[in-house]
Every structure is written in structure tokens, then in C-alpha cells.
Ligand SMILES: Cc1cc2nc3c(=O)[nH]c(=O)nc-3n(C[C@H](O)[C@H](O)[C@H](O)COP(=O)(O)OP(=O)(O)OC[C@H]3O[C@@H](n4cnc5c(N)ncnc54)[C@H](O)[C@@H]3O)c2cc1C
């Protein structure tokens with residue numbers, strides 16, 4: 137079961153209290169007209185779907201209602217990092233990116 | 234040995250010691266004419282149809298664990314073909330028709346039980362949607378009908394229809410040809426049939442990477458050595474992205490847990506498969522008497538392959554709400570499988586950006602019913618290099634050309 141401490145209200149929230157928002161930092165191509173079909177396809181549909189540490193967004197739905205970002209291992213559910221929505225991840229995957 | 238009534242009697246009378254091994258434990262060779270990655274139902278069926286339909290006699294299946302240990306051995310075994318779009322209906326009905334004949338074809342009792350697959354109708358909107366679907370099915374030449382609440386109550390006397398249930402029952406959508414099949418029998422039956430046609434089934438053999446030359450795969454690196462082949466197929470369900478990453482292309486797949494559970498064995502009390510869109514829970518009783526129950530998909534990425542208490546609670550309370558008589562029963566087992574969810578709830582079949590690697594994935598929560606068709610199609614792609622006419626709409630390229638097959642009948646609820 138997933139338990140994450142919300143970075144806004146600092147409460148431990150379990151998966152029933154949270155809402156999942158999918159992969160983090162998926163950025164809409166700009167300018168839209170200038171983006172190729174490939175770029176649009178990637179943006180709309182393709183996902184990293186990592187087996188390992190995955191960067192993702194969650195909402196403290198039953199609590200303060202804030203969205204935030206999490207680096208979580210998708211097998212163990214161990215949380216490597218939790219940050220506020222506007223911040224950037226410090227956690228680097230092995231090998232770096 | 235052919236399985237038959239006489240072999241059953243003969244072996245029964247001699248202490249059941251004369252049954253031969255159903256398939257060989259193969260050692261990997263250096264080279265094959267075709268390699269199938271993933272020993273679930275889809276991979277096993279692929280190897281079988283490669284040998285049977287296309288005359289390949291030097292094929293390997295490589296499986297990281299044991300065959301049928303993935304979703305094929307973890308699913309709730311519901312089969313049906315009541316999909317809406319003509320291309321989906323054609324593919325899923327082809328699958329059901331192959332299943333209807335499979336026992337004879339592979340000489341293995343898959344325990345196909347076409348006991349009727351029922352979606353309850355709780356309100357007028359669902360009634361309209363069910364009528365809409367039944368009309369589509371009629372146009373597609375697939376069976377499906379709407380029955381009223383009295384008929385539902387007659388078919389399932391223990392269902393709470395009259396006692397003011399939280400989700401009232403107005404009737405149901407029924408596909409009579411739907412039902413269940415013994416899941417292990419599908420894996421074992423295809424394995425035995427493929428083995429008899431010379432296919433090597435190699436277990437405990439994990440794909441670790443590919444050796445590529447000029448945009449093609451020359452060999453696959455596995456935990457049991459390097460294997461060369463001119464053509465490869467992948468049918469690894471929830472691990473599709475992991476393999477695609479190794480091969481160097483992207484997929485629109487997210488991997489998630491789908492959970493299920495069974496009760497202790499009970500006397501026969503439920504003759505059909507029933508799903509409630511209100512509670513999101515579906516139930517059927519196995520031939521051994523256990524009640525198999527499943528619910529909705531976990532809504533976050535996971536390769537965890539294990540269940541959670543909130544889901545047990547939701548499924549069990551919903552089951553008791555539908556069938557108050559189940560209140561005293563005990564749960565026996567609870568588990569999860571990693572399913573491959575795609576944005577339009579339709580499978581991805583055929584070519585990949587890598588010339589000699591073909592794919593079968595994206596069945597998500599509902600690919601057990603599609604095993605014969607999925608295997609047949611992947612075999613066709615691998616043998617001919619071309620997409621079979623039935624899968625023209627299901628290529629990976631549909632995401633680029635924006636021709637999604639948004640199959641509402643597959644989405645929403647697990648089955
Ligand atoms: C709880 C649950 C209930 C379900 N209920 C239904 C249902 O009622 N009806 C229905 O139609 N469908 C149902 N499904 C969906 C169905 O089970 C799947 O769609 C189907 O079994 C997929 O078959 P497969 O052969 O593609 O995958 P799998 O059976 O998962 O096989 C894939 C295999 O690939 C192997 N593999 C992965 N990575 C590697 C690697 N690197 N190297 C080598 N091998 C690898 C795995 O070990 C696995 O054995 C359910 C699924 C679940 C989890």
C-alpha cells in the first residue's frame with residue numbers, strides 16, 4: 137500500500153486518501169503549430185512507465201487538496217523524494233539523466 | 234499419448250502412473266527460426282500457431298518464470314465477445330470461436346463453460362446503453378440480449394433483487410456464449426500442443442537485452458545465454474515497456490495492478506458470471522466451488538504484483554451487498570497481476586519500429602478471452618511480416634495517425 141507524506145500539510149496520506157495524476161513533468165509542446173506529429177504523439181500517448189523509480193504527480197485529495205510530485209519505486213512503492221509541485225526533483229536515477 | 238476416455242480409464246485402473254510428461258523441459262539452443270518472448274497464454278498460442286499454421290519447426294518460447302505464471306494464471310477467466318466496434322467484435326469473436334473448438338484442436342480439456350455472462354442494469358441510462366450495445370452486436374453478427382429483472386432473479390436466486398439493494402436491478406445484458414474457461418488448462422494445453430510440434434519451451438530464462446545491427450535484432454541476451462533468430466515476437470503484457478525499452482522504442486502503455494480473490498469452496502450456488510457496474514465487482518463460481526471475485530483496477534503505475542487491503546474490503550463488501558448470503562463465507566486467496574493499460578483500451582498488434590520484432594500487448598484487464606486470436610495474429614505477423622486483415626486497425630501506428638479504437642466495452646470495469 138502506498139503511503140506518502142504530503143509536502144503541504146505534512147500528514148501521512150495512504151492511497152485511499154490520494155489521487156494519482158500520472159507521470160510528472162510531461163510538458164505540452166510549444167508552439168503547438170510548430171511541433172511535429174512525432175512530438176505530439178509522444179506528448180499525448182507515450183509514457184516512460186518505468187519499472188523502478190518513477191517521477192509522478194499526486195493530489196492530497198482527502199486532505200489539503202494540493203498537487204505535489206513524488207519519485208516512487210514502482211515495485212516496492214518506496215518513496216525516494218516528495219516535492220512541491222513547482223519544484224524540481226533532486227533525486228537522480230542511477231546512471232543519471 | 235492422446236488424451237481420451239479410454240486413456241483415462243486405462244490409467245485410472247493402473248494407479249495413474251502411466252501418464253507421460255506433457256511437455257519437455259527444453260534447454261536453450263544458440264539459434265532458432267523464431268523466438269517468442271513471454272510464456273503466457275498469448276506467447277504459448279503464438280508458438281503453437283507458428284508451428285501449426287505456418288510450418289515453423291524450430292521455435293523457442295522464452296519465459297522468465299514459469300509458463301502461465303503471469304496474468305494468464307492470475308486472471309478471473311471470464312470469456313465473452315460483446316465488444317462494440319466492428320473491428321473489435323470481429324477480433325474477439327474470432328477468439329471465442331477458436332476457444333469453442335480449442336479442446337478438440339489441442340486435445341486438452343480447457344473446461345470451456347458457456348454459462349452466460351451478465352452485466353446488471355441498475356438505471357435507465359444503463360438500460361439505454363445496453364440497448365445501444367445490443368444493437369451494435371446485432372449489426373456485428375455477435376449474440377447478446379437484454380433480459381428483465383424477473384429473468385435475472387430466476388437465473389440467480391441469491392442475488393438481492395427485491396430487498397431494496399443499494400443498486401437496484403432493472404435487468405441485465407446477457408451474452409449466452411460468454412462464460413469461463415480454466416486458465417491453467419489454456420496455458421498447459423497450448424504448451425503441450427506446441428511441444429508436440431517441436432517448440433522448445435524454455436522457462437527461468439529472462440530477456441536482459443537485445444543485440445542490434447542495422448535497426449534489426451540479431452540476437453537476444455537472456456539469463457541463460459545468447460539466442461539468435463531472424464524474427465522475434467513479444468507477448469509480455471505488463472512488462473511490455475521493459476522489453477520495448479531494451480529494443481529502443483516507446484509504447485503508450487502504463488502498467489498497473491489488477492486484483493482478484495477467491496473464497497473457500499462452497500456448494501453450487503451461482504450458475505452464471507455476473508458483473509455489477511454499480512459496485513464494479515464481478516463474480517463467478519469455479520467448478521471446484523470457490524467464488525472468484527474481482528474489482529476495479531488500481532489507479533496508479535505499479536509492477537508490484539501484490540494486492541492491497543482497501544481492494545479486498547471494496548470487493549468483499551460489494552459481493553455481500555449483491556449476494557447477502559455470502560456474508561459468512563471466508564476468503565482463501567488474494568493476488569494481483571500486472572496489466573498493460575493503453576489509452577483506448579484496445580490491443581496493440583503487429584509491427585514495431587524494429588523491423589524483425591513483432592508485438593502483442595495492450596490487452597489490459599481483458600486479454601484472457603483473446604488468447605487464441607492474439608496468438609494467431611502474432612504468429613501471422615512473425616511468419617509473413619504482414620498484419621492479418623483482422624488486426625489492420627490495431628497497429629502501434631494508430632497513436633501517431635490518431636485513429637484510436639476507443640473500446641468502451643473494454644474500459645471501465647475489469648473482466
Ligand atoms: C486479476 C486479473 C483478472 C483478469 N480477469 C480477466 C478475465 O476475467 N477475462 C479476461 O479476458 N482477461 C482477464 N485478465 C487479463 C488477462 O489475464 C491478460 O490480458 C492475459 O492473461 C494476458 O496474457 P499474456 O500471455 O499476454 O500475459 P502473461 O500471462 O502475463 O504472460 C506474459 C509473460 O511474460 C513473461 N515475461 C515478462 N518479462 C519477461 C522477460 N524480460 N523475459 C522473459 N519473459 C518475460 C512473464 O513472466 C509472463 O509469464 C485479468 C487479469 C488479471 C491480473
Ligand SMILES: [Zn+2]
Pocket residue numbers: 142143144145146147196199200201202
Ligand atoms: Zn496535504
